[in-house]
Amino acid sequence: MSVTVLLLLVTLCVQGGYGEEREEAQRPGHVSVVIVGGTGDLAKKYLWQGFFQLYVSQVSSGNTFSFYGGGLSPADKATPLLFEILKAVSCSKDVSQERCALLKDQFLRLSQYRQLKTLEDYQDLAEHIEKQLQQEGMTEAGRLFYLSVPAFAYADIADKINNSCRPASGAWLRVVLEKPFGHDFRSAQVLASQLGSSLKDEEMYRIDHYLGKQVVAKILPFRIENKRFLDPIWNKQHIERVEIVLKETLDVKGRIPFYDQYGVIRDVLQNHLTEVMTLLTMRLPVNLSSSEEVLQNKLHIFSSLLPLGKNQAVIGQYQSYKSEVQQELNKTKDHVSLTPTFAAVLAHIDEAQYEDVPILLISGKMLDERVGYARILFKNDIFCLQNHNSIHCKPKQIVFYFGHGSLQYPAILVSKNLFKPVLTDSEWKEVTEHTDVSVLGLSLSDYYVQTPTEQREAYTELISHIFAGRKNSFISTENLLASWGLWTPLLSTLSSSFPRIYPGGADNGDLLDVCLKGKDISFNSEVVIISPDQMGSTSAGGFQVMQGKFRSANMVSAWAEELVERLAADVQELAEAAVRESGVFHLALSGGSSPLALFHRLALHHFSFPWRNTHVWMVDERCVPLTEPESNFYTLHNHLLQHVRIPYYNIHPMPVQLNHRLCVEEDGGAQLYETEISKLVNGSSFHFVLLGVGYDSHTASLFPGTKMKDFGESLVALTESPVKPHQRMSLTFSAINRAQRVALLVMGKGKHELITQLSRVKDDPEKWPVTGVKPTNGRLVWYMDYDALLG
Ligand code: BG6
Numbered sequence: 172m173s174v175t176v177l178l179l180l181v182t183l184c185v186q187g188g189y190g191e192e193r194e195e196a197q198r199p200g201h202v203s204v205v206i207v208g209g210t211g212d213l214a215k216k217y218l219w220q221g222f223f224q225l226y227v228s229q230v231s232s233g234n235t236f237s238f239y240g241g242g243l244s245p246a247d248k249a250t251p252l253l254f255e256i257l258k259a260v261s262c263s264k265d266v267s268q269e270r271c272a273l274l275k276d277q278f279l280r281l282s283q284y285r286q287l288k289t290l291e292d293y294q295d296l297a298e299h300i301e302k303q304l305q306q307e308g309m310t311e312a313g314r315l316f317y318l319s320v321p322a323f324a325y326a327d328i329a330d331k332i333n334n335s336c337r338p339a340s341g342a343w344l345r346v347v348l349e350k351p352f353g354h355d356f357r358s359a360q361v362l363a364s365q366l367g368s369s370l371k372d373e374e375m376y377r378i379d380h381y382l383g384k385q386v387v388a389k390i391l392p393f394r395i396e397n398k399r400f401l402d403p404i405w406n407k408q409h410i411e412r413v414e415i416v417l418k419e420t421l422d423v424k425g426r427i428p429f430y431d432q433y434g435v436i437r438d439v440l441q442n443h444l445t446e447v448m449t450l451l452t453m454r455l456p457v458n459l460s461s462s463e464e465v466l467q468n469k470l471h472i473f474s475s476l477l478p479l480g481k482n483q484a485v486i487g488q489y490q491s492y493k494s495e496v497q498q499e500l501n502k503t504k505d506h507v508s509l510t511p512t513f514a515a516v517l518a519h520i521d522e523a524q525y526e527d528v529p530i531l532l533i534s535g536k537m538l539d540e541r542v543g544y545a546r547i548l549f550k551n552d553i554f555c556l557q558n559h560n561s562i563h564c565k566p567k568q569i570v571f572y573f574g575h576g577s578l579q580y581p582a583i584l585v586s587k588n589l590f591k592p593v594l595t596d597s598e599w600k601e602v603t604e605h606t607d608v609s610v611l612g613l614s615l616s617d618y619y620v621q622t623p624t625e626q627r628e629a630y631t632e633l634i635s636h637i638f639a640g641r642k643n644s645f646i647s648t649e650n651l652l653a654s655w656g657l658w659t660p661l662l663s664t665l666s667s668s669f670p671r672i673y674p675g676g677a678d679n680g681d682l683l684d685v686c687l688k689g690k691d692i693s694f695n696s697e698v699v700i701i702s703p704d705q706m707g708s709t710s711a712g713g714f715q716v717m718q719g720k721f722r723s724a725n726m727v728s729a730w731a732e733e734l735v736e737r738l739a740a741d742v743q744e745l746a747e748a749a750v751r752e753s754g755v756f757h758l759a760l761s762g763g764s765s766p767l768a769l770f771h772r773l774a775l776h777h778f779s780f781p782w783r784n785t786h787v788w789m790v791d792e793r794c795v796p797l798t799e800p801e802s803n804f805y806t807l808h809n810h811l812l813q814h815v816r817i818p819y820y821n822i823h824p825m826p827v828q829l830n831h832r833l834c835v836e837e838d839g840g841a842q843l844y845e846t847e848i849s850k851l852v853n854g855s856s857f858h859f860v861l862l863g864v865g866y867d868s869h870t871a872s873l874f875p876g877t878k879m880k881d882f883g884e885s886l887v888a889l890t891e892s893p894v895k896p897h898q899r900m901s902l903t904f905s906a907i908n909r910a911q912r913v914a915l916l917v918m919g920k921g922k923h924e925l926i927t928q929l930s931r932v933k934d935d936p937e938k939w940p941v942t943g944v945k946p947t948n949g950r951l952v953w954y955m956d957y958d959a960l961l962g
Contacts, residue, residue: 199310201235201237201311204317205314206239208318210249210256213349214319215256217630217631218319220631224634226277236281237303238278239282241284241286244286257279257282258275296336300314313338313344325366329365332344332369333370343374345376350442351433352646355655356659359651359655367648381442385581386572387447387573388644393571395459400590405524407525410548411548411550413528416531417439417542418534422495427495430510431500431510435535436511440532447571449473451547452530462642469650473650473653474653476521480664481668482692484516484665485515485694487512488508493507493962507961509666509669511670513670515683517691538679539677542573542575542577543572544570546570547568548567551567562587565586565612567586569586570584572584580626583622584619584621591619592621671694674927682930684696724953728956731918732768734918735768738772739769742769742859745858746780746784753853758788759787759902760787761791762803763803770811771810783816785817789803791871792872794889795896796833797824825840833898834900840900841887844886845886848886854909855909856909858910859914862913864915867893868941870941872890872899872901873940873943876937878937883905886906907946908946908947914953914954915944915954918958922958
């Protein structure tokens with residue numbers, strides 16, 4: 172007997188002390204559970220099931236329960252709804268059918284709906300609870316209010332609970348809250364202080380359901396259990412980087428009114444991924460069950476995180492988001508939302524242990540797969556000359572796999588070139604039979620794999636933790652404000668940034684790949700959309716023009732009018748330079764509608780343009796007489812040539828009409844033009860070629876499907892257009908790519924879709940002809956107006 176007493180004392184000593192977990196609910200008594208919003212979505216999907224499971228686990232513990240589903244609707248309307256939900260709860264596999272039926276029946280009998288609208292409703296509820304306690308002679312253990320309602324209602328409900336529903340002393344009160352806990356630091360602070368006037372901090376249970384995920388909850392215990400293996404390698408000398416990733420395939424249709432105000436950073440990164448990051452990097456607590464120590468260690472990480480600026484984040488938005496917003500928020504077609512649905516953020520901890528270790532937090536909707544994980548990738552300094560399949564040559568990594576993805580179950584995976592993790596927890600088991608699955612670059616058999624013996628829903632776990640008063644699994648006010656303190660400056664910086672548009676699913680290809688350079692992160696492929704503050708901006712000549720990159724080439728962007736002004740100024744500058752240098756300027760111009768504005772600008776505003784020394788060539792021509800309005804030359808003549816003083820002999824229309832017929836191969840029109848170019852243009856290298864791009868990505872008269880190779884070295888060729896007039900004459904890429912400067916002019920909203928696509932396709936001139944424009948020694952510049960760039 173003395174041994175038992177001693178053991179009990181030892182246990183009490185370990186558990187006692189300041190700020191430690193108070194497992195008050197262990198004292199048996201009556202517990203009243205109230206789900207406010209008890210017929211809502213979350214309650215229906217997870218909460219009632221979680222409380223049923225709590226009931227099942229506690230049924231023989233000496234505790235008794237009453238369950239109340241609360242809501243604004245009157246009881247006669249909502250009661251049938253509540254019971255529909257309650258009837259759907261299920262038992263775990265180890266409970267027999269008969270027992271399950273019995274437990275469900277009891278659970279249903281213990282449950283009722285109550286309208287909870289006014290203060291009187293809450294007072295009635297309190298009276299009801301007290302009467303029941305008295306009638307049945309029960310001691311009260313506590314009252315649990317789960318607020319499954321929009322956050323704006325929290326303060327008011329907390330106030331009502333405080334005023335009317337507090338249990339008598341000796342029994343606990345716990346109020347559970349769901350995110351969002353504010354929109355930024357300031358609003359989170361306001362909400363916290365409103366709640367703080369009704370509830371004590373220890374009475375508030377702020378849910379982050381990621382803390383209820385079995386693998387997330389296991390991070391600290393795993394780090395402690397494997398301390399002797401991890402201590403030597405859990406540092407900057409060994410960790411290459413940390414990746415915390417939640418990829419989702421779904422869109423946010425139906426949730427836009429909420430989502431458009433929050434976006435992925437507030438919805439996922441500020442809470443779920445940040446929590447995982449702190450668990451991975453915080454100092455290990457001496458006493459894992461001390462919520463105070465765990466909190467202090469977490470707060471220490473927050474204070475060591477380097478501030479996040481705009482160079483530490485990239486954002487994206489799936490393509491159809493815009494129209495979903497227009498629809499769900501009743502906006503017009505030109506409404507643009509900048510809310511990101513994808514974000515990749517690079518964090519660093521300013522501590523000797525983690526100095527310069529990149530910590531990537533990534534999440535997005537409409538990605539290629541649903542998967543969540545945290546990976547610690549270690550440096551591998553072994554160079555394998557030959558046997559690449561040897562485990563020593565493979566990535567060294569520990570993966571906390573939250574679920575879904577290729578593996579489909581939660582697990583902790585340690586690559587076999589690291590160590591064999593210990594397994595002391597009876598609720599976890601080792602996976603030994605390996606299916607043909609690969610996880611983050613390694614096949615399953617290259618890992619030691621541990622998984623929970625029984626998979627449990629995060630909400631079910633958290634409900635049992637609320638009941639046990641385990642505060643570690645919840646977000647304290649300090650923790651919350653520290654997290655908003657980290658994210659708020661970044662969110663304000665990004666608030667006017669344009670997210671990169673991505674098509675969604677597998678089509679995203681490598682569009683959202685990111686590249687880490689020192690402390691900065693950027694998209695790996697060239698930009699589609701750049702926020703104005705990411706671009707250099709010039710205001711020369713009194714207009715605002717931005718510069719950036721598109722498909723590895725320079726890009727100039729502005730509103731249409733300014734863009735054309737800038738292009739005209741650039742053409743004149745080059746013309747003057749060429750004339751100064753060689754006495755002549757060779758300019759090749761395209762047809763189509765985009766250049767018209769440029770022609771007008773040159774004709775009406777550039778009186779000092781050196782036309783006398785300029786030769787005007789055609790980039791392409793339609794096989795129609797030059798006197799027809801359809802002819803490119805006709806348009807050029809009408810809109811430009813007839814307005815400027817250019818010598819006739821400097822004008823070079825394409826010879827599409829020879830021997831009284833149009834574009835007949837044997838007439839050799841293309842060769843004639845080529846000869847003329849070769850004779851007059853030094854090295855056949857035009858000083859300036861102006862191109863446009865069509866909706867099908869054709870440029871000049873080089874259309875998708877044209878066999879570019881068939882042109883060999885020819886500078887001019889006859890080509891086929893899918894639209895009338897079908898026959899064309901065009902400069903080939905051999906001619907275009909010899910030029911000293913090529914400008915690609917793209918204007919109008921109609922081109923935005925194309926621009927988005929072009930931003931991610933590889934060079935493939937036969938499919939996407941414009942991708943064949945790659946001046947060998949010259950320079951390509953995209954001139955894109957905001958409509959084409961931003962849609
Ligand atoms: C929620 C977010 O908190 O977490 C959702 O509001 C997101 O947008 C979800 O889909 C992800 O959770 P899980 O458990 O499906 O990974």
